[in-house]
Amino acid sequence: MIRRTKIILLSGAAVVAIAAVGTGIAVAQSSNSPSPATPAPSSAAPAPHGMRHGHGAQGWRGRLPARIEHGEATVSTDHGYQVIDIQRGIVNSAGSGQLAVRSADGFTATYVVDNSTKIRKNSKAIDISQVAANDRVTILATKIGSTITATRIGDTGPAR
Numbered sequence: 001m002i003r004r005t006k007i008i009l010l011s012g013a014a015v016v017a018i019a020a021v022g023t024g025i026a027v028a029q030s031s032n033s034p035s036p037a038t039p040a041p042s043s044a045a046p047a048p049h050g051m052r053h054g055h056g057a058q059g060w061r062g063r064l065p066a067r068i069e070h071g072e073a074t075v076s077t078d079h080g081y082q083v084i085d086i087q088r089g090i091v092n093s094a095g096s097g098q099l100a101v102r103s104a105d106g107f108t109a110t111y112v113v114d115n116s117t118k119i120r121k122n123s124k125a126i127d128i129s130q131v132a133a134n135d136r137v138t139i140l141a142t143k144i145g146s147t148i149t150a151t152r153i154g155d156t157g158p159a160r
Helices: 002-030 058-067
Strands: 070-077 080-095 098-102 108-112 118-121 135-144 147-158
Touching: 080 108, 098 135, 108 147
Parallel strands: 118 147
Antiparallel strands: 070 080, 080 098, 080 135, 098 108, 135 147
């Protein structure tokens, strides 16, 4: 029971952290990127009864970060819209300014890694040369056109 509570709390903290980092990246990048066309309005149905205003939502909120493999979101900034990507997976290859990652469901993506990319392993800043094939990583990136640039990489070491 204690392990489950820890997982739920850590997952919730991860969602908040991802949202905060994504917003920060979007604001920082928006001054350097052109604004794409306004996306079409969502036709999503309202949340089912009991899920509004957070009632009964702890179940999916607590498990969501642990289940995210990859995704893309468009965030609104003061200067337009910014597309951000997130991916968890195993490194296929690293180096030469690029990082190729494969998620558990088979999705693969290659990210540009530049001098502004922040990379951490065991709470310490590292260089891309210290990221190896078969390492488990979480990536937060910005997307402009077809170029996906990693802004933050968290490396937890070799996959088990």
